[in-house]
Amino acid sequence: MTDLLNRDPQAWRDIDGLATAEEIAHQPAVWRALCDDLCATQPAIAAFLGERLNNPAQRVILTGAGSSAYVGAIVADELERCWPAQVRAVATTSLLTHPELYLRHDVPTLLVSFARSGNSPESLAAVELVRDIVRDARFLNITCNAEGALARQHPDHPGGRVLNLLMPPASCDRGFAMTSSFTCMLLAALAVLGKERYAERLPQLAALAEQALRDWAAPVAALAARPVQRVVYLGSGPLEALAREAALKILELTGGRVLALAETPLGFRHGPKSALNADTLVVLFRGSAPLAQRYEQDLLDELRRDGVAGRCVTVGRDGDFAAAAPAWADAWLAPLWLLMAQQYALHQSATLGLTPDNPFVDGTVNRVVRGVTIHRHDQP
Structure with missing residues (x-):
């Protein structure tokens, strides 16, 4: 009898995939633990x-x-919508190369760093960069590793300018790919920086995720049993970034053997559609906004009418992979829809005969990035 994402746990262990399978499956429990932790630290x-x-x-x-x-x-x-403050997402990989575009000495800045290990050189360098440039800088480190360098870098900075928000220990994934760490940090950001009543919402989302994991396990495994050359993930609004994360998961867990592309439904026609062939799977994340839904449906009808892609499936309230989700903002539902993509990537890795917990046994790509030289921003 199968009891872990449609496989016996020993079968996952045999292919070196047990850690990743467990980390995908235990996300509802991690989200509940996160809720308890946040309630306890709310005053701080x-x-x-x-x-x-x-x-x-x-x-x-x-x-x-x-x-x-x-x-x-x-x-x-979603956070920008909630507050008068100016909120934007800037990857450390952009912040380090072009600080003049994002940082000003006289603009008060809160740097919110997301990090599973807290040991990547870019994460550490970004903190020092902001500290060097911005006069009134504060740092919120949302990290899964209490022993990581990010959490230990400035634990007692004078003036209370640093807050380390530690995720539940189980969120610090052992596997190569970020799964529970990703969704946990995402929900933590929405909870502490947003306006929703997270003490009610997080347990509700966890219950939906448990049901989705049960309902989707067999269909996702069956979908992944068919090898593909390419996977296209599509999403609108906040779900565009979800599509990018889903595409990265299939790239990582298949060791690059399955190529992946992420786009918006409207943007897909502007060139990226040329990637389609009979060995391509298209996955559309259905958004909650009625206007976006109409555009999504137009493209979905077009793709099915063209018949160029091997298969098109949808994930969302009324999708092929559906859940009875409430009318929440897409950012809050993104972790739920991601469960499908995480499982699909894991099963594709197994289909290809790889080792999901470490798809890059040759060390060409690593769990924590290596080989990065940090260059000073104030040197010619």
């Missing part, structure tokens, strides 16, 4: 933030690299 969070988000002059930069950057991109518009 409130004291740290003060009234800064109500200040139109306050700049909030959501940053990270790779998957961690997509966390910020998913939540940025």
Whole structure:
């Protein structure tokens, strides 16, 4: 009898995929633990933030690299909608190369860093960069690793300018790909920087995720049993960044053997559609906005009418992979829809005979990025 994402746990262990499978499956429990932790630390969070988000002059930069950057991109518009403060997502990989575009000495700036390990060189360098350039800088580190360099860098900075918001220990994924760490940090950002009543919302979302994991396990495994050359993920608004994270998951867990592309439904016609062939799977994340839904449906009808792609499926309230989700903002539902893409990538890795917990056994790509030389911003 299968009891872990449509496989026996021993079968996952045999192919070196047990850690990733467990980390995908335990996300509802991690989200509940996150809720408890945030409720306990709410006074410290409130004291740290003060009234800064109500200040139109306050700049909030959501940053990270790779998957961690997509966390910020998913939540940025939702947070920008909530507050007078200026909220934007800027990857550390952009912040380090072009600081003059994003940082000003006289603009108060809150740098929100997302990091699973807290040891990537870009994350650490971004903090130092902002500290060097911005006079009134504060730092909120949302990280899964209490022992990481980011959490230990400035734990007792004078003036209360640093707050380390540690995720539940189980969120610090052992596998190569970020799964529970991604969704946990995303929900933490929405909870502490948004306005929703997260103490009610997070348990509700966890219950929906448990049901989705049960309902989707067999259909996702069946879909992934058919090898593909390419996967296209499509999403509108905040779900565009979700599509990028989903595409990265299939790239990572298949060791690059399955090529992946992410776009918006409207943007897909402007060239990227040429990537389609009979060995392509298209996955459309259905958004909640009625206007976006009409554009999404137009493209979906077109793709099915053309018949160029091998298969098109949808994920969302009324999708092929559906859940009875409430009428929440897309950013809040993104972790739920991502469960489908995470499972699909894991099963594709198994279909290709790879080792999902470490798809790059040759070390060409690493769990924590290596080989980055940090260059000073103030040197010619």
